[in-house]
Amino acid sequence: MRKAVLALLGLYILLMGCQKVVDADELLDTEEQVSIIGYISPHDTILKISVTKALPSIGTPIKANQDYAFPEEFLIKDAVVTLSNTEGNSVVLNYDNKTNTYITSASNLTILHGATYNLKVIVAEKEFNASCQIPKKLDTINEIIEFQQDEFGYELAVININFKDFADEDNYYILGGFINTTLKYENEEPFPYEYPIYFGDDEFLIDNINEGAELNGKTEISVDNEYYSDTKITLQVAHVEKALFENVKTTRTNDDVDGNPFVEYVIAPNNILEEGAIGVFSGYSVTEKVIDLKD
């Protein structure tokens, strides 16, 4: 149906219009900035901060035939990246060529629930700062799993996850998880396989409707014995800071509506204090629960 509406509109435009590439420089006044993204958690074994260039979206040539995820044009390899806590402990993160991020072992700076951390990034003698506070960890998460058959007769696990919101403040949660299983195809050797769990519309939860209430999310995963065995489900609830929540959700929303001319782009959040950089430095904590389907 949506296609029909867009096709009708498109047909009309095609009949009476024309398209032309225009010079965006005079219309969209954009300067290159530094992009800083870092999410830290007591759960981490490696602390990781991404410091790259944010380049004008339109009119910037990017060399093709390179690893698409890390185009050279965006990389900044000589930044000075320092993480510190409020007690005066600090650690300088080193550039890692594999991940193209600045990293250090979590053992160099202990990340604690409720503690505040500062990030200082120096790029070409310009200093950028941000801070975050690690949210509290949920005590427990509960789940109800029901098994159903899908329309083709395969077994589905319908997972309802719920947990109690912290009552004293605005809270933001991201739901996820993964499945470890042994996958078995006809005439092939079984092999271990891990795949993520998506909670769809329930992935992003906030407590603005009922402070301190039970929050819940629902998803369905295929667990049919014909293909899967020794299946373990790991459910995760991340209690995250608002900036992290908005940054992740903004990216997701913009991906979802990409190409739809009737939906406005969502503005990217920014908690870097100085001008010339954009990004989010933010904290989160993770609560996990593992369910073995053999039980």
Next chain:
Amino acid sequence: MKNKIYHSLFFLGLICKSYGKVAHTSSTENRFNVDINNFQEPKNNFTISGYITESGSGENLLGASIYVPELKRGTTTNDYGFYSLSLPKGKHTVYISTIGYTTIIKKIEINNDLSLNFKLETDTQSLDEVTVSADSKVKESKVTQMSKIQINPSTVADIPALLGEKDVLKTLQLLPGIQAGSEGSSGFFVRGGTPDQNLIILDDAVVYNSNHLFGFFSVFNGDAIKSVEAFKGGFPARFGGRLSSVIKIDMKDGNKEKISGKVNIGLISSSMLLEGPINKGKTSFIFSGRRTYADVLAQPFLSEENGKGGYYFADLNFKIHHIFSEKDKLYWSNYYGRDKFYSSFKDQFTDEKVKLGWGNITSTLRWNHQLNDKLFANTSLIYSNYDFKISDEYTDTYDDNVVEYLFKTSSGIEDLTLKSSFDYYPNSKNTLRFGAEITNHSFTPQRVLLKDTYAEDIDKTEELNSLEGALYIEDDWKITDKLRSSLGLRLSYFNYNNTNYINPETRLGLSYSLKPDLALKASYAKMNQYIHLLSSSGIGLPTDLWVSSTDNVKPQTSQQFAVGIAKDFFEKDYSLSLEGYYKNMNNIIAYKEGASFLALDNLESGADLDWEENITAGEGWAYGAEILFRKQTGKLTGWLGYTLSWSERQFDELNFGNKFYDRYDRRHDISAVGIYKPSDRFTFSATWVLSTGNNYTLPNLQRIGGNFPIGGSNFFNRGLQDITTQRNNFRGETSHRLDLGWQFHKKKKKGRERTWAISLYNAYARQNPFIYTVDTKYPNYNDPNGTEEKELTRTSVLILIPSVNYIFKF
């Protein structure tokens, strides 16, 4: 019964008078000691009253002037051609005039109350430059009302139009303060407002969707229209329910003397009009219709195997006017308009039919009753409906398996209104209007019917009902020869479930004549709007959704201040007006970032869509200045308009709470309109418009996305991300366009006339922006040094569109 009416009037007069008096008294004791003598007629004064109509058709003329120069007294006819004027005993010379008609100058002697009807002849001398005697016609510098523009339907007919489709709303867009949305659209934005803040009324009935074909044409068929008035500010108390404008369109009543008509054959549509007496002098009718026919012409070239389809829109107007007596008249006017898109596909396996349709229906029954020579009443019963429907039905047959699928969704609004209004002319200094109205709104934000072989049936309807009412009183008061005021109070009421809103709205207009042809003006208007349009695009898509104020969604409110100067040049019949305005809007609504009603994928799944969760409320500011230089008589008529404006918004949930410029924030808007009629055989017209580009939200930066390890982001957010750092961060290119029109008229026997009309839309083929998109230019991957780059692509529409129309009047 009469006594009751007089009592009511007395109290209304009392309220009105005390309204003026209280401002000058401070003691409680004096507050109720009201002198009502000013409302009583001096004993040697008498009243002349009656109707002014067009000679030959009997059509009521609204806004016609009755003026006695030696006394500097005058009035204008109301919406039904009625006037009432108090004059002292004796002999007077009365001028009866309106633009486009020959002025009548009549000497009368008044010894008692008189009933005088006048018939004005169409001005055959209008091609000449005529010197108009000062004050005889309604002049900008002589009326209290400001921010109002009246358009003559003949002007609409003369101005060049896209594909020859004469369009009232597009003509209004050529006036300062009223701006077009995107190129070619009949959607409009008044003084920094939004399209839903425009109250568009056709013979008292609200028209909810004024667009055909995604806004390229308006629903108003110019053939049947008698008058168009646009209020941008200084709203009279009789109007309410919208923040930014009132567009009042009145249909013709129908020729009471003879059958006449008009046929217009154009490239994409044809229209016809027929009007005449049913009972000569008593009952008349008018019928007009219009339909596009591209779909009909294309049918022979389509087959069901390859997919058939088409699109059309159609309008029908029908009105009956019956005169029971001099004092009682009945009007029944109706409008039906529909857009329809349909397609079908059929082969040995599949049979599919898709339909989209949307349209308005309005019906207004009005009863005029003249209670006496000073009091005129009208009661209206009004029905208005707008709906949007989609249906998709298919059957797939494979072997013995039959898969059936039926999906229908609709949304709409339906109103039933009862309204009574009174015009009271107590003396030569005051004209009072008062009345009451009540409307029952029935909203259907969404109705979904889904039948699928593989899924459970879904049949659900979301409905909202609300009640909107108002009481109002306004007084156009000539305080002195130089100072006039228009005072108004409107008490609006809205009910939804257990939520009631009662809001007083003050209206004030002042006019001070510095010279006979120069006036200073000021106005203030407070407005409330209880129903809202959720629009994803602002370009008038049928998916735009009307919704009610609810417990959570508060009414929109605004306050507008305006000051201005009106100057008339009597010698040449030019007028010049300069106005400045400031408007503050509260509780205006917008979709949350990333939300849209056009998420039709969700619709088809039958998933719950709660529109209240998808919207957010905020504040808006609009301010600017407008200049209008106008010439309405002579061989060359037209106007030059310029608007300098700003329109800003702030929503806590948009743009991180920071202020931003509205999408249709236009810094500069210029329009020049010229109509040249050197003889009665030829008309040449041209319009030129220029406007600053619209604002768009486009990605301005790209970066490497940071992965968050929990949830779907870990999977989805790899690679490069486009980001936007500011809402409406991009201003499109300036648009400008020249339209030209030529009309060749030939008079024939028995008053018949044929016209060939040729028009050229966007004559110098300017590629104005319709929409901007960001596309990727991919490299040759065999080239090791190849680069890819995002480009900004401008889509332009309506470039050099010629048209020809054949018009035959009889």
